[in-house]
Amino acid sequence: MAQPEEKNARSAAYRTQKLSEAIYEQKEVVTELHKIPETETTESVRTSQLVAHIRSELSQFGNPAIGLAQFDTEESVDQLDIPGIASRVQVAAPRLWALLVSIMAQQHPSARDTSKDFQGSVFMICVILASAFAPRTCNKFPVLLGLHLHSMGVKRRTINLLYGLGVIANYMTIMRRRDELVKLGKVAQ
Structure with missing residues (x-):
């Protein structure tokens, strides 16, 4: 969202609120909104609010304390x-x-x-x-699961299938991470 260039200009949120108020103060806009069945409008607003809230919850998954953050080769892969x-x-x-x-x-x-x-x-x-x-900040679990499956002898086709379903990281990522762990001595070659 564009930020004000003037020193004492209003914030983007304030300008958005004022724009919204200006639109809804126009009688013809309100009349057109009333023509739309109320359930669609209400449902649309509720859905967008729910989506916004869930997206804010999803953004918290990048926190390392939760366990879904970015994969780090320095952490233990055993636990x-x-x-x-x-x-x-x-x-x-x-x-x-x-x-x-x-x-x-x-x-x-x-x-x-x-x-x-x-x-x-x-x-x-x-x-x-x-x-x-x-995908870059919440990849720890998919990479670890992929590494685990690869170490158990799961074939490349199966790994690619699970990647296509969004369950694990792709085969090349798993192999790259495995090579990094081998260099650090955390897994056997």
Whole structure:
């Protein structure tokens, strides 16, 4: 957003607010807005607010304390605490987590709480969203999972398939990171 060039000029947020007020003060604009069914307008506003909030939650995943931040070859690759990362993701993005749990609720309600059953699925969706939202700063889990799968002997085609689904990093990235770890002596060749 353009910033003011004059010394005492107003901020971009202030100018945006004033522009919005000027538009909505025009009678013909308000009349046209009333022609749109209210549910569409209301739903659109609610959706955009929810998306903005979820995007702000996704931006927090770049924090190294959560466990989805940028892959760092200096960190230990032996300790991948998935349940711990999942609980930190749930705390960092409560609205996203609740939305995904709500979407995944069973079609026919159950007497027991099934949200625990889907914790891994919800976590994986959060990982995919985070790495799509910020591919350079939220790539730790996809790279570590890719390294793990490669070390277990998973074939290149399978790794590329999982990359195509957004689950892990691509094969070339995994191999580059593996070579870096070999040079540091953290993994065997």
